[in-house]
Amino acid sequence: MSRQGVGWYRHWISFQTIFIKEILRFTRIWVQTILPSVITTTLYFVIFGRLIGDRIGTMGGLDYLDFIVPGLVLMGVITNAYSNVVSSFYSSKFSRYIEELLVSPAPDWVILAGYVAGGVARGLVVGLAVMLVAMVFTEIRIHSVAVTLLVITMTAVLFALGGFINAVYANSFDDISIVPTFVLTPLTYLGGVFYSIELLPAFWQGVSLANPVLYMVNAFRFGLQGVSDIPVGIAFGIIAIFILVLGAFSLHLLRRGVGIKT
C-alpha cells in the first residue's frame, strides 16, 4: 500500500465530510442562521437607503443606497462566517464530539480547513441573499466579478479563522458572543460601511486605516462599483497577511490541543 497516495485521497474525504456536516448544520437551522441577517439588512436598506438615504444624496460619488450595498453585504458575510465557526466548533468542544475528529487520522489542517470552509459557505450564502435583497431596492452591476468574488471569499476565510480562534478559547456560550458584540460590530460600523472616510477629519481618517474591515469594504466596493477610498492592491495584501497570521495561529492552537486536549 502506498501510504502517501492513499493519504491525499483520505484527507480529501475527511475534509468533504466536515464541510458537508457544517453545511447541513446551518441549513437545517436556517431560521437561526440565514434569516436574521437577511431581515436586518432589509431593514437597513429600507431605513438608511430609502427613507434617510434620499435626504443624504450622494456619498463617495454614489447614491447613498448604492454606497451602502457593498458594506451591508460584507457585514453579512463577516458576521456569518464568524458565527458559524465559533458556534459549531464551540458546540463540538462543549459536547465533546470534537473527539470524533481528534481520534481520527484527519490532520489538523484538514480539520481547520473543513470548519473554515463551512463558515465561508454560510458567509457566501448570506452575502448572496443580501445581494438579492439589494436588487429589490437598486440596480446592481458588477464592475469586476473577479475582484468581487476574491474579496468576499478572502474576507469570509479571515473571519471564519477568527471564529475558530474565539471558539478555542471560549469556555462558555457567553464567551462566543463577546467578540462579535465588542469587536466585530464596532469594526464593521467604523469600517466605512455607512460613510466614506473622506468625511472624517484627518486624524480619524488615520485611525480608520488601522481597521482591517475598512480595506475589505473598500476593496469590495471597488469590485462592485469601481470606487474605493484606498488602492485595491494594498487592501488585498493586508487581508492576505491577516489570513496567514490567523491561519498559522489556528494551526498552532490545534497542534497544541489548546482548549480541546488535556
Added chain:
Amino acid sequence: MPALDVQQLTKTYKGGFQALKGIDLTVEEGDFFALLGPNGAGKSTFIGILASLVNKTDGSVRVFGEDQDRTPELVKSFIGLVPQEFNFNLFLPVVEVVVNQAGYYGIPRREAKVRAERYLKQLDLWDRRDTEMRKLSGGLKRRLMIARALVHEPRLLILDEPTAGVDIEIRRSMWTFLRELNAGGTTIILTTHYLEEAESLCRHIAIINHGEIAERTSMLTLLNRLNTETFVLNLKGRLSELPQLGGFVLQHLDDCTLEVEMSREHTVNGLFEALSRNGIEVISLRNKQNRLERLFLEMVDRRADAGWSSSDPANAPDAARKVTA
C-alpha cells in the same frame, strides 16, 4: 509484533497532579485484555493517550509497531475508541453519526453508508437509524459508541467502561458481540468496573493503581492464586445441627442455608460426597463473593476500596437469592 507496546508512559496534568507514573505495558495481537483499577487510578488517562485525546508528558506508545509520535495518522487508523463518557452531537440522527465518523477516517460516503448499515444492524440499532441522538437511551448510546468505533474496522478496539450503567440484558449481548469480534481477530482492550466482566471476557489482565501497574498476568494465573472459595448452599431439608466435614469450614446462615469455605486442594465433588454421606441434600449453590473482587480488595490498598463496585445486579446477594429461591 504486539498490538500495543507502551514504554515509560507518564502524564502530569496541568495542576501538577501525576496521573501516570511510568507505565510499561504490552498487549499481544489477538488478545482480549482487561485494564482494571479503582476510580481515579488513571485508566481513562491511559486510554486517552492511546487514542490521542490526552497529551502525554513522556514515554512512547507503539501500536502494531508504529510509533504514535512518528506516524500518528497510521496509529489513529489502527485504533477504534469507545470512550467512557458520551461524546455525541445530540442533534444528529443516529446513522449520520456513524457515516460522519467513517468520513473522518477517509472512507468515501457511499462505502460509509454501507458500513454504517452493517454495524448498526450488528448492534441492533438499524431500526433507530433516523432517531435523533438526544432521544436515545443510555444503553443504546453505549451500543452506538461501539458501532461508531468499528466503522473504520480497527485492528485494536479500546473500550473504557463500555457497560457502565447498561442493564444486564444489553450487557450480556454486548459481551457476546465483543467475544465474537475478538474471535474474528480484533484485539480488544477494555477497562471495567465490573470484575465479573473481566473474568468472563478477558484472557490477560493488568491492574493499575495510583498511576502504576500493580500486576500484569493472565486471568487463569490470577484466579489460581486464590486459595479459598466460599459457597452458599440452599438445602432441601432443615438442618438442626452442623455436621463436621474434614477440610471444609461450615457455617449456619439459617435452618436451610449453609455457608461452606473450602481450600483449593479440595474439589466441589469432594464437598458433595461429604454432604451426601451426612444425608444433606442441596437444592442450589452460588459463589458468595466474586472471587476476583476479593483478590482486588487484598491487592489494592484500603484507601481505594470505595472505588470498587460490586453494584452489578448479577453479583448482588439479594438478586442472587431471588434467582435461587
